[in-house]
Amino acid sequence: MGVHLAEFNIGVLRYPWGDPRIADFANALDQVNAIAARSPGFIWRMPDDDMDAAQRDPSGPLGDNPRTASTLSVWRDLPSLERFVWRTLHKRFFDRREEWFAPGQGVRLVLWRTPEGHRPSIAEAVERLRSLDARGDTDFAFGWEYAKQTYPS
Secondary structure, three states, X not given: OOEEEEEEEEEEEXXXXXXXXXXXXXXXXXXXXXXXXXXOOEEEEOOHHHHHHHHHOOOOOOOXXXXXXXXXXXXXXXXXXXXXXXXXXXXXXXXXXHHHXXXXXXXXXXXXXXXXXXXXXHHHHHXXXXXXXXXXXXXXXXXXXXHHHHOOO
């Protein structure tokens, strides 16, 4: 069985959903997600309804912050994810992240290897994020630089 790459990113918006100051971000989500889904190497993304439910669950690992924005996805490999992040419309929105996301949130992206066919849960993603935040890069949970050095392309 092969290995894929899972990614989880999370942030807290500066303003509530629906606020005109984040309209460019909110209005582009469907388009950016559609580009991801069509990208070579894309495997899976947690459906919006499931992610929304996880973000609003007061007893869940995301803690019910109504300004949370997160994505959990699986990619064939690091080069596939990098092409999407840095060479599509996604990059324009990534470059504007400080307009929309509150500062001082600590680690907001985690990557990890996952067996082919596995669909990570929010609990698994949060466990990986917390591990990266507490221990730094390990084979269990890592960031971009570690991935570039250790992930087979």
